[in-house]
Amino acid sequence: MSGQFEHNRNKDEMYDIEHLIACFSPMIRKKLSNTSYQEREDLEQELKIKMFEKADMLLCQDVPGFWEFILYMVDENS
């Protein structure tokens, strides 16, 4: 049972990462003009690899909730 769940979660993660890369593709394409024509495909690929590497960290990071955030903000202001 738990194995099934694990598998599902993995699949979800893969989907998330693909979705993430798809979301940022336009931004990547725009930044391809930073390099010469010959290197653009390489850059695109390397950026996607980099995103894939960082996706785990980004998708599983711990972020503050609403109340936590407000408390933090109030602390900072006072």
Add this chain to the structure above:
Amino acid sequence: MDYQGLLRSKCKEIMKHPIVKHFLSNPQHYRLFKNVMENPNEKDAKSLDEQFKQFYKEIRIVKYMNSMIRIFSIDFDKRVRKNQKRYPLTVDHPEAGERLPSETGSDAFEEFLDLQDDLSQHVQDYQLYQAIQKLTDKQKSVLTKVYLHGATMQEIADSLGESRQNISNIHKKGLENIRKQLEAQKKGEK
């Protein structure tokens, strides 16, 4: 839960914060927030918490990706340039030794062209030839250096003793000029 009390006392301050402002600009979030403020209950508060978490995470991801893509693309270009400089693919520049026989034995016309230092002599299209003839001397020389010699803007700027921006400008103006003339010729034909 003393959050609500805290929230009320600092409400103005909190609402001014850009992230909270952005979060509440979504009507769904705003409705939830209002609900919690008016009749506080554990469930709604938790749901708001969840929503904000997701929202904040997205913002963080976008921010991170944005700077990562920008910085990485610049870095990548620098790295490629450095490698190209360090490991050139060809080393047989003319000054690096005798030219290959196949290069010296080219046909007479090519040889003649090589000696020509005027861009218009390399053009086969008559209209383009005329357009180039009408450019200023400076534009002609810059275009020649760019397209005939394959020089970079910086090299041209150094050789003419001008700024790189200026050369780039002259180059752009020259191309614009040619384009305009070609268009005018086209219209004249019709």
